[in-house]
Amino acid sequence: MTDAFALPTRFGTQALGGCYAPETLMQPLLDLEAAFCGALADPAFQAELKAELRQFVGRPTPLTPAPRLAEKLGLKALFLKREDLAHTGAHKINNALAQALLARRMGKTEVIAETGAGQHGVATAAACARLGLRCTVFMGVTDMARQAPNVARMRLFGATVEPVAAGQGTLKEAVNEALRAWAGRCTTAHYILGSALGPHPFPTLVRSFQTVIGEEARAQVLDQAGALPDAVVACAGGGSNGLGLLVPFLGDPLRRLAVEAGGHGRALGEHAARLDGGRLGVLHGCKTLLLQDEHGHTAETASVSAGLDYPALGPELAALVLDRKVEVRRASDDEALAAARLLCESEGILPALESSHALALLSALAAEGAATVLLGLSGRGDKDLSTYQSRLEC
Numbered sequence: 001m002t003d004a005f006a007l008p009t010r011f012g013t014q015a016l017g018g019c020y021a022p023e024t025l026m027q028p029l030l031d032l033e034a035a036f037c038g039a040l041a042d043p044a045f046q047a048e049l050k051a052e053l054r055q056f057v058g059r060p061t062p063l064t065p066a067p068r069l070a071e072k073l074g075l076k077a078l079f080l081k082r083e084d085l086a087h088t089g090a091h092k093i094n095n096a097l098a099q100a101l102l103a104r105r106m107g108k109t110e111v112i113a114e115t116g117a118g119q120h121g122v123a124t125a126a127a128c129a130r131l132g133l134r135c136t137v138f139m140g141v142t143d144m145a146r147q148a149p150n151v152a153r154m155r156l157f158g159a160t161v162e163p164v165a166a167g168q169g170t171l172k173e174a175v176n177e178a179l180r181a182w183a184g185r186c187t188t189a190h191y192i193l194g195s196a197l198g199p200h201p202f203p204t205l206v207r208s209f210q211t212v213i214g215e216e217a218r219a220q221v222l223d224q225a226g227a228l229p230d231a232v233v234a235c236a237g238g239g240s241n242g243l244g245l246l247v248p249f250l251g252d253p254l255r256r257l258a259v260e261a262g263g264h265g266r267a268l269g270e271h272a273a274r275l276d277g278g279r280l281g282v283l284h285g286c287k288t289l290l291l292q293d294e295h296g297h298t299a300e301t302a303s304v305s306a307g308l309d310y311p312a313l314g315p316e317l318a319a320l321v322l323d324r325k326v327e328v329r330r331a332s333d334d335e336a337l338a339a340a341r342l343l344c345e346s347e348g349i350l351p352a353l354e355s356s357h358a359l360a361l362l363s364a365l366a367a368e369g370a371a372t373v374l375l376g377l378s379g380r381g382d383k384d385l386s387t388y389q390s391r392l393e394c
């Protein structure tokens with residue numbers, strides 16, 4: 001059935017990705033791919049997306065030099081790509097808005113989404129309000145508790161938030177429920193997946209709508225520093241901000257790094273570092289690097305950061321890692337929290353807990369000889385205030 005698709009469905013030498021979807025979803029996925037290809041080729045869609053990104057989202061987001069933090073870490077220069085300054089406070093809006101425009105183009109009246117940290121849910125709810133689409137967001141109960149401000153924001157934007165109590169009550173279970181709901185309502189509803197995950201064409205679609213981050217950042221760093229950095233680094237949950245930042249640098253002679261959640265330990269169940277104990281498997285419609293127990297069951301994960309707390313790395317990012325085009329590292333909960341405090345005190349910027357994982361790698365990069373680093377600050381930390389307050393005693 002995957003042969004029916006027009007675009008490549010697989011990534012890298014290990015052919016990751018694919019479309020492992022139930023029969024009921026095959027036609028909606030084919031329709032989605034056709035709509036996506038049609039939209040990409042349509043100058044009117046491109047113009048509307050560009051205008052909305054500028055006027056509603058606030059693009060281009062700035063590239064901010066962080067000289068005080070750079071000095072403390074032993075770097076010559078550090079540049080922060082400020083997705084925290086995008087409307088709704090994270091990179092998620094780039095994809096949510098573009099897919100909402102696509103949903104309207106397909107004649108859908110309703111949008112279904114899942115969310116972990118709540119940023120994708122908030123972005124989708126905002127985009128739906130802007131475009132007059134009904135919106136239902138599935139969210140695990142654990143995530144609802146730790147990201148409560150985002151639950152309120154989604155509701156204020158008119159979205160229905162459906163609590164998901166199954167399993168750990170985190171992103172994996174929310175995706176399960178969203179896919180199930182979409183299968184039942186796919187004639188009227190579009191499913192806006194929030195990361196570069198899921199069955200084809202979602203990973204390609206999400207990456208394509210997020211590469212605006214790296215395209216802007218590459219031009220900005222050349223303009224501001226007159227040269228490319230030694231390293232570009234982003235955090236990795238499913239991989240959407242990572243791909244968005246790193247893909248436009250794939251042809252450049254520099255280090256590209258993605259940082260996973262090291263949680264609070266090395267044992268399975270204590271982290272979400274898929275490169276450390278993950279093996280190839282299928283989850284949520286795609287083949288990728290997946291944390292599994294010895295019986296092949298999807299493993300539990302742990303991270304202080306809801307947005308990185310997911311057992312699979314998206315297939316395209318996993319392929320880039322396995323093919324050695326991107327390096328993967330891990331940062332523990334404590335390292336991410338300490339890195340967040342350092343950025344706050346040095347530069348007056350409160351990062352999302354997810355982004356703090358990328359920040360936590362900076363001292364190691366300096367020790368390994370990197371002089372200039374460009375870091376994707378994927379989101380702002382307001383949603384994480386209660387965690388920062390309790391864990392950093394502030």
Ligand SMILES: Cc1ncc(COP(=O)(O)O)c(C=O)c1O
Pocket residue numbers: 090091116117118119120194195196235236237238239240241242306307308352354355378379380
């Ligand atoms: C601010 C922020 N950064 C990063 C992520 C991780 O997702 P992804 O790997 O798709 O960028 C999330 C997920 O919710 C997030 O909210």
